[in-house]
Amino acid sequence: MKNALAWRYATQKYDPAKKISDGDLQEILEAINSAPTSYGLQPFKLIHVKSPELRAQLRAASFDQSPLTDASDVIVFTVNRNVEDQHIDSYMQRIVEVREVEREKLNRFQQNMIGVLSNLSSAELIAWNTKQAYIGLGFGLVMAAHLGIDSTPMEGFQKDRYDEILGLTDDHAVLVLTFGYRSDEDHTQHHKKVRKTLEQLVTVK
Ligand SMILES: Cc1cc2nc3c(=O)[nH]c(=O)nc-3n(C[C@H](O)[C@H](O)[C@H](O)COP(=O)(O)O)c2cc1C
Numbered sequence: 001m002k003n004a005l006a007w008r009y010a011t012q013k014y015d016p017a018k019k020i021s022d023g024d025l026q027e028i029l030e031a032i033n034s035a036p037t038s039y040g041l042q043p044f045k046l047i048h049v050k051s052p053e054l055r056a057q058l059r060a061a062s063f064d065q066s067p068l069t070d071a072s073d074v075i076v077f078t079v080n081r082n083v084e085d086q087h088i089d090s091y092m093q094r095i096v097e098v099r100e101v102e103r104e105k106l107n108r109f110q111q112n113m114i115g116v117l118s119n120l121s122s123a124e125l126i127a128w129n130t131k132q133a134y135i136g137l138g139f140g141l142v143m144a145a146h147l148g149i150d151s152t153p154m155e156g157f158q159k160d161r162y163d164e165i166l167g168l169t170d171d172h173a174v175l176v177l178t179f180g181y182r183s184d185e186d187h188t189q190h191h192k193k194v195r196k197t198l199e200q201l202v203t204v205k
Contacts, residue, residue: 001146006193008145011152011178013186014070020179024147025073028179031143032075037132039113041091044133044174047076047166057165062157062176071152072180076162077137078171079129083117130174140177150182 032046049055052069058076059068068074080087092106120128137153144151154176162173182189 001142004145004148005142007148008141008151009189009191009193011067011071011150011180011182011186012188013183014067014072014150014178014180015183016070016180018181019072020149020181024149025179027147028140028143028149029075032136032140035136035139037135038128039109041088041113042132042136043087043129044077044079044136045171047078047173049074049076049166054165058157058162058176061161061165062154065154065156067152067154067178067180068176070180070183071178073178075140075177075179076166076173077133077175077177078166078168078173079126079133081122081126081170081172083114083120083125085114088113088117126172126174133175137175137177144179149179152176152178154178 029046033042037043049058055069055074058074059065062068088110092103092110095101095106096103117125117128141151141153155174157173157176159173162168163171166173
């Protein structure tokens with residue numbers, strides 16, 4: 001794992017001829033889906049953008065970043081703009097199915113969650129939801145590296161334009177993750193990784 005994390009980098013130029021397998025993509029999506037989230041609510045969704053036309057439009061709304069059209073796969077993370085009772089309800093239903101518990105036993109948990117989330121403004125809720133999406137992003141990046149697949153996390157794009165292009169109204173695009181295989185011409189793969197030293201990062205008290 002240590003080697004995989006050292007090997008990965010935010011790929012700037014992909015080889016458009018190289019596609020990742022369906023099995024590898026599935027594993028990455030499952031890794032994102034396995035990320036922990038606050039309350040376990042998973043308040044984000046993924047759009048796998050396959051249409052070349054849409055990908056070209058997204059590239060134009062992303063400062064012309066080439067991974068949008070040249071990577072094998074493009075995943076857009078979206079979050080809810082508002083607390084949806086329906087969303088919380090379907091989460092409760094899922095717990096009932098998976099854990100085979102009685103629905104009534106979850107009422108307190110549900111009320112607690114609604115109590116906290118319904119006090120947030122739409123902007124606060126988007127921020128809270130987006131924090132959860134970043135955890136998923138991290139899991140996807142790590143799984144891709146583990147599989148020897150290149151990736152690029154991106155937030156350098158015009159989010160409102162993404163919403164328009166993808167026809168989102170209740171949901172809001174917040175992050176992009178692209179996957180594929182690096183081009184030999186991507187010079188950034190040779191750059192040394194710049195990170196803090198552990199002494200700079202960690203304080204012991
Ligand atoms: C949330 C997030 C957003 C990022 N947005 C972009 C982006 O829009 N375009 C880009 O080329 N790199 C983007 N990056 C990549 C970072 O610049 C890169 O991860 C950082 O410089 C460290 O380099 P490394 O990932 O190659 O080790 C983003 C990274 C993260 C985590």
